[in-house]
Amino acid sequence: NAGVTQTPKFRILKIGQSMTLQCAQDMNHNYMYWYRQDPGMGLKLIYYSVGAGITDKGEVPNGYNVSRSTTEDFPLRLELAAPSQTSVYFCASSSGASYGYTFGSGTRLTVV
Amino acid sequence: DQQVKQNSPSLSVQEGRISILNCDYTNSMFDYFLWYKKYPAEGPTFLISISSIKDKNEDGRFTVFLNKSAKHLSLHIVPSQPGDSAVYFCAATAGSARQLTFGSGTQLTVLP
Numbered sequence: 773n774a775g776v777t778q779t780p781k782f783r784i785l786k787i788g789q790s791m792t793l794q795c796a797q798d799m800n801h802n803y804m805y806w807y808r809q810d811p812g813m814g815l816k817l818i819y820y821s822v823g824a825g826i827t828d829k830g831e832v833p834n835g836y837n838v839s840r841s842t843t844e845d846f847p848l849r850l851e852l853a854a855p856s857q858t859s860v861y862f863c864a865s866s867s868g869a870s871y872g873y874t875f876g877s878g879t880r881l882t883v884v
Numbered sequence: 885d886q887q888v889k890q891n892s893p894s895l896s897v898q899e900g901r902i903s904i905l906n907c908d909y910t911n912s913m914f915d916y917f918l919w920y921k922k923y924p925a926e927g928p929t930f931l932i933s934i935s936s937i938k939d940k941n942e943d944g945r946f947t948v949f950l951n952k953s954a955k956h957l958s959l960h961i962v963p964s965q966p967g968d969s970a971v972y973f974c975a976a977t978a979g980s981a982r983q984l985t986f987g988s989g990t991q992l993t994v995l996p
Contacts, residue, residue: 776927803982814888814973814986815928822981830983862927871916871982875927 774798778863778876785853785883793848793879795863803866804846805873806830806838808859815862821846822868853883887911888976890987898995903961905990907974910955914976918984919948919959922971931972932959964994 779794797804802823807815807830817830821840835857837849846865850857860880864873889908897903905919915936920928934941934948934957941948947960961968974987 805983807986812893812988814890814988815984816986817983820981820983828981864927866982868982871918871933871977871984872930873928873984875929877925877927 776863776865776874776876778861778879780879781877782880783882785850785881787853787855787883789853790849790851791853791881793850793861793863793881795846795848795876796844797846797863797865797874798844799865799867799874800843801865801867801874802843803868804840805864805866806836806846806848807862807864808832809862809878810859818848818861850881855883857881858883885910886988887914888974888985888987890974890990892990893988894991894993896993896995897964899966900963903959903964903968903992903994905959905961905972905974905992907957907959907987908955909957909976911976911978911985912955913978914985916977917948917950917957918975918977919946920973920975920986922973922989928973961992964992966994966996968992969994 805820806818819838821827863876918933919931922928971989975984
């Protein structure tokens with residue numbers, strides 16, 4: 773019973789590099805979300821999806837892109853990494869029948 | 885502009901006593917409120933929730949109170965246990981895609 777799986781757990785990027793944070797869920801949830809958490813701050817919504825093929829911007833989308841080609845996967849793409857993107861990234865999913873999310877364990881990203 | 889605020893970054897209580905965590909919000913459109921608990925190096929886990937049509941919801945040792953006129957909610961933990969030591973996030977939603985807006989969190993430490 774994996775739930776929400778995020779890879780990698782840790783990554784160090786150089787300024788200007790690109791990478792994709794992977795997120796997969798095995799609960800057949802339609803709703804998926806990407807949040808970032810900066811030190812001492814709450815989680816801020818980057819992008820979300822209400823189903824395969826449908827994505828929308830959250831509060832802090834600049835510098836990121838997403839795609840949702842299947843129900844299971846919701847990758848987050850960082851293009852031209854900047855130090856301001858140093859953060860912990862959480863992926864979450866929800867069935868939509870309740871408001872509770874299931875979160876992954878996070879990806880700690882450092883941009884140097 | 886923070887729509888969900890947790891003004892106490894930290895709280896310490898003795899084991900067996902009551903823990904009260906507070907949360908204020910500004911958006912009158914929020915219709916559902918949740919509390920999440922987070923341990924280090926893990927994703928947040930759902931704890932308890934309350935609809936805006938209620939003023940209290942209980943689940944074992946955890947009770948959430950909602951005061952709509954004051955735009956305030958609180959989480960009561962009775963009795964507090966050392967395993968409750970974690971960061972607690974308040975969250976609220978108003979969107980059809982169930983996007984959550986999070987507070988900045990309160991670090992609860994329960995002393996043995």
